[in-house]
Amino acid sequence: MKVLPSLIKYLVLVLWIGFTLFPIVWMFLTSFKTPLDVFANPPVLISIPPCIENWIKLFSPGTKWEGPRILHRYLPNSVIASTSSVAITIPTSILAAYAISRFRFKGRRIVAIMILATRMLPPVATTIPLYIFFAELGLLDTLIALILVYSALSVPLATWMLIAYLDEVPREIEEAAQIDGAGLKDTLFRIVIPIIAPGIAATSIFTFLLAWNDFAIAFFLTKEVAKTLPVHAPVFVTEVSIEWGAMSAFGTFYIIPALFFSVFFSRYLIKGLTLGAVKV
Amino acid sequence: MYGISTKFIGLDNYISIIKDPVFYNALKVTGYFMFLAVTSEMILGLFLAEILDGITHERLRKAAVVITIIPMMTATVYAALSWRLILYPLFGVANYLLTLLGLPPQDWLGDPKWSIPVVAMVDIWQNTPFVILILFAGLQALPTEWIEAARIDGASSWQIFRYIKIPFLRPLILIALFFRVVITLRVFESVIMMFSETGGPGMAAQVLGIYLYWLAFRVFDLGRAAALSWIMLLLTVGLSFILLLKFYKEVRM
Numbered sequence: 001m002k003v004l005p006s007l008i009k010y011l012v013l014v015l016w017i018g019f020t021l022f023p024i025v026w027m028f029l030t031s032f033k034t035p036l037d038v039f040a041n042p043p044v045l046i047s048i049p050p051c052i053e054n055w056i057k058l059f060s061p062g063t064k065w066e067g068p069r070i071l072h073r074y075l076p077n078s079v080i081a082s083t084s085s086v087a088i089t090i091p092t093s094i095l096a097a098y099a100i101s102r103f104r105f106k107g108r109r110i111v112a113i114m115i116l117a118t119r120m121l122p123p124v125a126t127t128i129p130l131y132i133f134f135a136e137l138g139l140l141d142t143l144i145a146l147i148l149v150y151s152a153l154s155v156p157l158a159t160w161m162l163i164a165y166l167d168e169v170p171r172e173i174e175e176a177a178q179i180d181g182a183g184l185k186d187t188l189f190r191i192v193i194p195i196i197a198p199g200i201a202a203t204s205i206f207t208f209l210l211a212w213n214d215f216a217i218a219f220f221l222t223k224e225v226a227k228t229l230p231v232h233a234p235v236f237v238t239e240v241s242i243e244w245g246a247m248s249a250f251g252t253f254y255i256i257p258a259l260f261f262s263v264f265f266s267r268y269l270i271k272g273l274t275l276g277a278v279k280v
Numbered sequence: 281m282y283g284i285s286t287k288f289i290g291l292d293n294y295i296s297i298i299k300d301p302v303f304y305n306a307l308k309v310t311g312y313f314m315f316l317a318v319t320s321e322m323i324l325g326l327f328l329a330e331i332l333d334g335i336t337h338e339r340l341r342k343a344a345v346v347i348t349i350i351p352m353m354t355a356t357v358y359a360a361l362s363w364r365l366i367l368y369p370l371f372g373v374a375n376y377l378l379t380l381l382g383l384p385p386q387d388w389l390g391d392p393k394w395s396i397p398v399v400a401m402v403d404i405w406q407n408t409p410f411v412i413l414i415l416f417a418g419l420q421a422l423p424t425e426w427i428e429a430a431r432i433d434g435a436s437s438w439q440i441f442r443y444i445k446i447p448f449l450r451p452l453i454l455i456a457l458f459f460r461v462v463i464t465l466r467v468f469e470s471v472i473m474m475f476s477e478t479g480g481p482g483m484a485a486q487v488l489g490i491y492l493y494w495l496a497f498r499v500f501d502l503g504r505a506a507a508l509s510w511i512m513l514l515l516t517v518g519l520s521f522i523l524l525l526k527f528y529k530e531v532r533m
Contacts, residue, residue: 005437006334009331009334009335012327012328012331013328013331013332013335013344016328016331016344016348017344017347019405020347020348020350020351020405020409021347021350022366023359023362023363023365023366023405024350024354024362026362026365026366026373027361027362027365030365038371039370039371040371041370041371041376042376043371043373043376120462120516120517120520121513121516122465122466122489122512122513122516123466123468124466124468124488124489124492124493124509124512125466125492125508125509125510125512125513125516126509127492127496128492128496128502128505128506128509129506129509131496131502132502209353212355213354213355213356213357213358214355215355215356215357215468215469215472216466216468216469216489219469219472220493220497230355230357230358230469233357233358233361233473234472234473234476236361237361237364237473237476238476242368244365244368247361247365248365251358251361251362254355254357254358255354255355255358258350258353258354258355258358259350259353259354261353262346262349262350262353263346263350266345266346266349269349269353270345270349270413270417273349273410273413273414274413274414274417
């Protein structure tokens with residue numbers, strides 16, 4: 001009687017893992033297929049030998065997706081926008097989270113709820129005012145605009161997550177340091193920050209990916225100069241013709257950071273995710 | 281705006297949206313999408329969290345958790361592209377698998393009746409992991425004594441799941457539901473990637489986000505688009521308020 005339910009359990013688990021991995025694996029394999037194999041019916045798993053033509057074509061000039069621009073413009077744009085937003089968000093959020101977690105001041109709860117509320121804003125609904133705002137500043141299609149918006153969107157998320165990490169640090173540790181004569185600055189920088197370092201790492205990754213994965217905001221606010229990788233993706237799937245091989249190479253290329261972080265930092269990410277979500 | 285003389289028109293932008301049948305179509309389509317995606321994610325998430333929690337093999341469980349987190353770290357743009365590759369009518373794997381099972385192939389991207397299910401599929405692939413991980417963390421925190429006590433009293437696994445685990449998880453289920461509802465309301469990029477800017481065959485996938493884009497950058501009516509932004513915001517606030525109120529009531533109990 002006990003064998004059957006656990007057999008079903010493992011079967012469901014295997015199906016789930018297959019469902020999760022299939023799109024990623026399939027796209028990866030398609031990026032190494034010959035044009036003929038892409039259209040093969042029944043589908044073939046891999047071309048033998050694997051064909052790297054798609055990858056060469058992805059970055060070569062004279063294609064409708066302007067290959068060289070991917071490496072020389074869109075990729076650097078994505079990297080700069082994401083890392084700058086981490087560089088602005090993390091220091092700001094550490095200070096904000098520390099204040100909300102440790103100090104008792106008037107309106108503290110309201111500040112915390114306001115921070116959560118900004119997280120609930122649908123990005124698409126904010127794009128119109130942002131578009132008008134940046135048009136008047138003359139900052140449309142600039143990386144500065146993107147970095148500002150990404151930071152503004154990440155600070156609430158990061159602050160909320162860091163509050164959850166800070167609440168887990170026993171206050172006695174800080175009190176002990178203060179009795180030994182450490183000031184507020186020393187307590188924060190030499191005691192608290194090292195303790196929550198894994199939390200800061202997880203929060204940085206979430207902040208990075210928020211910008212890296214964003215489509216809606218960059219789609220509205222950029223045209224060409226500040227265009228990021230995801231905004232370039234629609235070029236591959238126009239109605240006229242879809243170059244599945246090059247598109248697959250592009251998709252695979254684009255998710256390398258996300259894959260890297262989820263495989264090597266999963267433990268911290270899961271903790272950050274559950275802490276950040278559960279403590280409402 | 282932009283130097284042209286402006287005139288205050290009161291609620292005219294709101295009234296013209298509320299009178300627009302396209303708006304009701306968008307509202308209906310978004311609601312259908314949210315219902316399909318969120319219910320599937322909650323049910324799948326709950327059962328998969330229970331299954332993960334029941335895996336006694338430590339390393340297998342850890343590996344499954346790592347794999348589970350991957351889709352939610354990838355971009356929605358990527359998720360939509362990869363599903364488009366799978367669902368492509370002529371040589372897509374989805375149709376191949378259907379024919380293997382003896383079922384007729386479907387025009388996933390061209391047939392209006394599949395438009396929203398297909399977009400929901402992308403969302404389910406990407407966001408069920410969020411529900412799983414939240415509820416899995418909850419199950420791991422459940423005191424094992426409770427389960428042992430129930431076992432001794434002769435409770436079956438189903439009874440333990442139904443009468444101990446689900447009530448224990450209730451606040452977390454509400455939180456996961458809250459996040460999923462608020463976030464599915466903003467669906468936009470997966471539709472663009474699957475169906476370009478048109479909103480799918482016969483506007484079958486024209487969700488609120490696409491309608492907004494269309495008003496702002498195709499009709500160039502920023503006034504109405506801004507009004508629609510406010511309507512979306514009010515919807516979000518309203519839904520959040522209901523769910524959070526329920527959550528705080530539960531927690532206080």
